[in-house]
Amino acid sequence: MEEQQVILYTIKCPKCIVLEKKLQSKNIAFEVVDDHDAVVNYGKEHGINGAPILEVNGKPMDFNTANNWVNG
Numbered sequence: 001m002e003e004q005q006v007i008l009y010t011i012k013c014p015k016c017i018v019l020e021k022k023l024q025s026k027n028i029a030f031e032v033v034d035d036h037d038a039v040v041n042y043g044k045e046h047g048i049n050g051a052p053i054l055e056v057n058g059k060p061m062d063f064n065t066a067n068n069w070v071n072g
Helices: 014-025 036-045 063-071
Strands: 006-009 031-033 053-056 059-061
Touching: 006 014, 006 036, 014 063, 031 036, 036 053, 053 063, 059 063
Parallel strands: 006 031
Antiparallel strands: 006 053, 053 059
16 A cells, blocks of 8 residues: 555644544554644645644545545
8 A cells, every 4th residue: 555645734622633543543644733823824725724634645634524534
């Protein structure tokens, strides 16, 4: 399986923590961006209002999409 680049943009909110724990439980390697301004700016750039945002190989996902990806 091809190595994926996964970045979690988090503000440590309850949804953020849920997604982070799911990634860990599935042994998915990921980087964390937890600078609030960076998370907000990234969201604005990609039309996503709210954290967490998961980026997989350059594709940003909102919480629901990310949750489905992790569970898939």
